[in-house]
Amino acid sequence: MSQSDRLLLGVITGAKGIRGELKVKSFTEFPEDIAAYGPLENKTGETTFDVSLVGMSKSQPVIRIKGVTDRNQAEALKGQELYVPRDRLPEIEEEDAFYHTDLVGLDVINEDGNRFGRILRLNDFGGGDILEIVPEGKGKKSSVLVPFTKEMVPVVDLEKGHIVVNLPDDFFEVPDKEPAESSDGSR
Structure with a gap:
């Protein structure tokens, strides 16, 4: 399966707790949907992760991966990208929405x-x-x-x-810095 047939859904940002839970930066429209598309894969597609959502932490999903049972195993996965085959995602129906x-x-x-x-x-x-x-x-x-x-x-x-x-003519211009006003209102 080529890279264009797979989409990046999230990245593991770290361990949560001592039982192997993981925090994920989710790229899905609704962060909690990270586990909604079935098993996820690593970048090469060689490793599959059976993922379940266990909660949220500061707007990041907290997941459990089957077989990851302690903090050390969870910490070893930090930075792991999580992909899904494109055919598992819904077709985009909105005119101005894109993957x-x-x-x-x-x-x-x-x-x-x-x-x-x-x-x-x-x-x-x-x-x-x-x-x-x-x-x-x-x-x-x-x-x-x-x-x-x-x-x-x-x-x-x-x-x-x-x-x-459609970029304005001055889009790349940096405005001149205005002189700072003093506390008495003078410049």
Whole structure:
């Protein structure tokens, strides 16, 4: 099974308690759904994890993996990525909803039709999805972040393999720093 046939659902962030429970950073729409799709796999697909949800801890799911019975075994799994075969996930019915994996690697085109770059990854730092884009002719260290909103990304065309961005002319300009006011109101 190729990587495109599998989706990353979460990453184990650490042990919880002494009986082998694990905290997971979930990438599912509802974090508690991490165990809803059946057995999960490691990145290579060679190891399968029989996962059950046992609770939540600070908005992170707490899971149990069959065979993991103590804290030492749980700690050894920290950083383990958890994948699911794509065919176990529901089809997306909403027009403006996408699996992140379908967007990674798409070409990015400006509204004038010129190629801007390619999507490296999607991030969510708490304020919504952000596209990380590598501009045309630049390396990964030169990536830029663009909010994944309808205003900034008016077109997503999976069939054509690209998105269209509508960036304001001053999008990449850094505003001049205003002088700080003193406590008496003067500058």
